[in-house]
Amino acid sequence: MKTLKILVVSDSVGETGEQVVKAAATQFRPDFEDTIIRKFPHIQNDEHIENIVELASMQDALIVFTLVERSKRDLMIELCKEHQVASFDLLGPMIGLIEKHTGEKPLQEPGLVHKLDxxxxxxxxxxxxxxxxxxxxxxxxxxxxxxxxxxxxxxxxxxxxxxxxxxxxxxxxxxxxxxxxxxxxxxxxxxxxxxxxxxxxxxxxxxxxxxxxxxxxxxxxxxxxxxxxxxxxxxxxxxxxxxxxxxxxxxxxxxxxxxxxxxxxxxx
Structure with a gap:
C-alpha cells in the first residue's frame, strides 16, 4: 500500500484543514494505516510556503491549504504547479463564492474564527x-x-x-x-x-x-x-x-x- 502523505498548511491554527483531511483520509485508510498528516500552522511569509512546497515535492506529498490572503493562495497554487505537487485550496473557492454573492470584499485576516471575543x-x-x-x-x-x-x-x-x-x-x-x-x-x-x-x-x-x-x-x-x-x-x-x-x-x-x-x- 502506498504511503499517503498530506501536508496541511494554514495561516491560522490549521484545525479546519486538518479535520477535513482526516475525514477524507478515513474513507481510504480508516485506521490511518500508512498515512502521514503533518500540519503547518501560522504561515507568515512567502518563504514558508516555498519551503513547504519543496518538502512536498521531495516527499511526494499532497498539500491542502487554508490561506485567507489571496496573494498567499495564488503563490501556493503557482508553486505547486511549478513543482508538480498536487494541492487543494480548501478555503479560497468558498471565500470567492461569498464575495461574488454579497459583493463584499473579504477582510483577509487569519484566525478570526478563533478570536477571543x-x-x-x-x-x-x-x-x-x-x-x-x-x-x-x-x-x-x-x-x-x-x-x-x-x-x-x-x-x-x-x-x-x-x-x-x-x-x-x-x-x-x-x-x-x-x-x-x-x-x-x-x-x-x-x-x-x-x-x-x-x-x-x-x-x-x-x-x-x-x-x-x-x-x-x-x-x-x-x-x-x-x-x-x-x-x-x-x-x-x-x-x-x-x-x-x-x-x-x-x-x-x-x-x-x-x-x-x-x-x-x-x-x-
Missing part, C-alpha cells in the same frame, strides 16, 4: 455556571440562571445543561425526589425560564437498571423499581404544576432535540 467569554462563563449550579448544589443560582431544568434522576439534566451552556445560556438544574422539598428559590423563578423534564416510567426503569449495572450494583435496587419511579414522577408533576412551567417529554429525544425545543420557546 466577548462571545467566547460568554460561552466560558455559561459553562462554568452550569458546573457550579449543577444538580441543585447551590439554590442561589436558580435566580441568576437564564434557564432552570427540573426532573427526576436520569432525565439528562446535566448533559442538557452543558449543551445549552455552549449556546451561551446560564443553566441551573434541580433533581426532584419525594423525600426532599425543592428549594424555595425554585418557586421564585419566572415560569417561562423553567422547564420540567419527564420520561416514561418504562424507559426510566431500563436506564436506571443499566446505570446500576455499570456501577457494579444489583439492578433490583429500590432506585430502579417501577413503583419508586412512578412515585417520583407523581411528585415531579406536583412540583411543575405548582410552578406553572413547561414540561418536555424526553423519552425518545436526543439532548440536541430537547435543547432545540427549549431554545425555540426562549426565542418566542
Amino acid at each position: 466577548d462571545d467566547y467569554f460568554r460561552k466560558i462563563e455559561a459553562i462554568e455556571f452550569a458546573v457550579k449550579y449543577d444538580d441543585g448544589r447551590d439554590p442561589r443560582g436558580l435566580l441568576l440562571a437564564d434557564v432552570v431544568l427540573i426532573g427526576v434522576s436520569r432525565t439528562s439534566k446535566t448533559p442538557l445543561s452543558q449543551y445549552l451552556a455552549h449556546k451561551r445560556l446560564k443553566v441551573a438544574n434541580v433533581p426532584l425526589v419525594p423525600e426532599v422539598e425543592p428549594p424555595e428559590e425554585l418557586y421564585l423563578v419566572n415560569p417561562k425560564k423553567c422547564f420540567g423534564l419527564v420520561i416514561s416510567p418504562e424507559k426510566l426503569n431500563i436506564i436506571r437498571k443499566e446505570r446500576l449495572i455499570a456501577l457494579g450494583l444489583n439492578d433490583d435496587a429500590m432506585y430502579a423499581k417501577q413503583t419508586r419511579i412512578e412515585q417520583e414522577i407523581n411528585h415531579f408533576y406536583k412540583v411543575v404544576n405548582k410552578i406553572g412551567c413547561s414540561v418536555i417529554d424526553v423519552t425518545n429525544r436526543a439532548v440536541e432535540e430537547t435543547a432545540n425545543v427549549i431554545l425555540d420557546q426562549i426565542e418566542q
Whole structure:
C-alpha cells in the first residue's frame, strides 16, 4: 500500500484543514494505516510556503491549504504547479463564492474564527455556571440562571445543561425526589425560564437498571423499581404544576432535540 502523505498548511491554527483531511483520509485508510498528516500552522511569509512546497515535492506529498490572503493562495497554487505537487485550496473557492454573492470584499485576516471575543467569554462563563449550579448544589443560582431544568434522576439534566451552556445560556438544574422539598428559590423563578423534564416510567426503569449495572450494583435496587419511579414522577408533576412551567417529554429525544425545543420557546 502506498504511503499517503498530506501536508496541511494554514495561516491560522490549521484545525479546519486538518479535520477535513482526516475525514477524507478515513474513507481510504480508516485506521490511518500508512498515512502521514503533518500540519503547518501560522504561515507568515512567502518563504514558508516555498519551503513547504519543496518538502512536498521531495516527499511526494499532497498539500491542502487554508490561506485567507489571496496573494498567499495564488503563490501556493503557482508553486505547486511549478513543482508538480498536487494541492487543494480548501478555503479560497468558498471565500470567492461569498464575495461574488454579497459583493463584499473579504477582510483577509487569519484566525478570526478563533478570536477571543466577548462571545467566547460568554460561552466560558455559561459553562462554568452550569458546573457550579449543577444538580441543585447551590439554590442561589436558580435566580441568576437564564434557564432552570427540573426532573427526576436520569432525565439528562446535566448533559442538557452543558449543551445549552455552549449556546451561551446560564443553566441551573434541580433533581426532584419525594423525600426532599425543592428549594424555595425554585418557586421564585419566572415560569417561562423553567422547564420540567419527564420520561416514561418504562424507559426510566431500563436506564436506571443499566446505570446500576455499570456501577457494579444489583439492578433490583429500590432506585430502579417501577413503583419508586412512578412515585417520583407523581411528585415531579406536583412540583411543575405548582410552578406553572413547561414540561418536555424526553423519552425518545436526543439532548440536541430537547435543547432545540427549549431554545425555540426562549426565542418566542
